[in-house]
Amino acid sequence: MEPIQPEVMVRQVEALSTDLRTRTDLFTNRVSTLLSPAEWESIDTVILTGNGDSHHAACAAEMAFETFAEVTCEPLSAWRFLRYSPPLGRRTGEGRTGEGRALVIATSASGGTKGVVQAIERAKADGALTVALTGTPGSAVTRAADRFLLVDLEHPERSPGIRTYQASVLGMLLIALQLAEARRADSSETVAASLRRELSGLADTMDATTKAIKERCARLAEVIAKAPVVTMVGSGPNHGTAQYGAAKLAEAAGVFAAGQDLEEWSHVERFAYPVDMPVFVIAPPGRSQQRAARLAEQASRLGRHVIAVVDGNEMDLIAHADAVLPVHGTVREEFSPLLYHLFAGYTASYTAQRLERLPFQADRSSS
Incomplete structure (x- = not known):
């Protein structure tokens, strides 16, 4: 094969x-x-x-x-x-x-x-x-x-x-x-139909987001390729996004990456080296956005390389980020994983190319 x-x-x-x-x-x-x-x-x-x-x-x-x-x-x-x-x-x-x-x-x-x-x-x-x-x-x-x-x-x-x-x-x-x-x-059927239209309507927002982040992810791959470990943090439905994003880096590029909950990162992983470890903060509008902004500030003070996956207008978080992967449009938090995972495939692919690695590469002894 x-x-x-x-x-x-x-x-x-x-x-x-x-x-x-x-x-x-x-x-x-x-x-x-x-x-x-x-x-x-x-x-x-x-x-x-x-x-x-x-x-x-x-x-x-x-x-x-x-x-x-x-x-x-x-x-x-x-x-x-x-x-x-x-x-x-x-x-x-x-x-x-x-x-x-x-x-x-x-x-x-x-x-x-x-x-x-x-x-x-x-x-x-x-x-x-x-x-x-x-x-x-x-x-x-x-x-x-x-x-x-x-x-x-x-x-x-x-x-x-x-x-x-x-x-x-x-x-x-x-x-x-x-x-x-x-x-x-x-x-009612009307309410359910409206929510389903919201889902399919996210396609245009996806196009705008992929256009905005593609080249940024390519540039970011240089930072990720030099890092021995990467963390991705999110909460609520985007704790799943963080785990997924970490999995793509591991599978595609052989980079050790971990997905963690916002609050748990603050309690545990913030103590880990290296000091300049890349940290992706996935923060759609919703219940955890304010906490995500505080975490970004904390991570920045610690010397982390903070990458914000966030609405491009969320300046409280962006102010503490070294790089921003802007997500376009508005989305309810329940549907936000459909927009906030888009960066993962790009970042993993470009990192694999920079490291000259193949997805699911079993023998990494020479990489």
């Missing part, structure tokens, strides 16, 4: 807006028939499970389930779900009559991840309703789960997951909106 070239990741980033334009309605139609009305209404708990990018996507989508659908939602890696999660069973939803049911959404872009298949089997044994979310029709997860949502893409190519990551996040967000419509009397 031919090795993957880093340039593939650049193409994938630039295909994301087209994917959003062309796949949102298709995936929405599939979600609408995923469960029966009674099944949608019975759900009061959601578990999102998967490994790698699929787990990071789950972390990015958690807030949407909790705010739109008002259900308890927990993102768990497949291993943790299998070995450490208590039995799910059936449970009664707070303030509701009858039995509530757990929905387990198990994500695997390839559809063949063994741990995810096992997680589905375990969830079914516990009496949960299971949905596989995958880009691969006829795969093992589709056969194991009660239902499946296909989030396939046109003209796929091998790469550290970029388009597949967005497809997974989009699929989960659309399930959250469908669940909200079914569970909440005040979530």
Whole structure:
């Protein structure tokens, strides 16, 4: 099999807006028939499970389930779900009559991840309703789960997951909106349709953002390539973005990178060397933006190389940044992972090229 070239990741980033334009309605139609009305209404708990990018996507989508659908939602890696999660069973939803049911959404872009298949089997044994979310029709997860949502893409190519990551996040967000419509009397079809239009409307904002950050990411790669370690920090849904961004640097360029929560970085990683360690601060408008600005100030005082992934008008944070990757347009926090992950593919690809490394390079002894 031919090795993957880093340039593939650049193409994938630039295909994301087209994917959003062309796949949102298709995936929405599939979600609408995923469960029966009674099944949608019975759900009061959601578990999102998967490994790698699929787990990071789950972390990015958690807030949407909790705010739109008002259900308890927990993102768990497949291993943790299998070995450490208590039995799910059936449970009664707070303030509701009858039995509530757990929905387990198990994500695997390839559809063949063994741990995810096992997680589905375990969830079914516990009496949960299971949905596989995958880009691969006829795969093992589709056969194991009660239902499946296909989030396939046109003209796929091998790469550290970029388009597949967005497809997974989009699929989960659309399930959250469908669940909200079914569970909440005040979530009319009109409200749900408006939120879905917001999602597909982000495609134009993606185009503006990729245009603004592409060359900046290329220049930034010189800084990243010289660093022995990189940290990415975010909170809420963008803690998932931070983990995803760190994964792309590791997979594509062999750079040790870690994704961390804003507050936890302030408690732990701020003490680590080197002093000039690059720190990406991912800070969309929302509940954690003020804390992100204070963290950027703190990191700058410590001598860190601060890279702000932020609305270009957020001057409180930008004032403490060495580099800015501006995100264009406005977006509600629940949908912000769709815009705030765009830098990751560019940065990882350009860093790999500068280091003359290949994605998923097994033998790094000569690099």
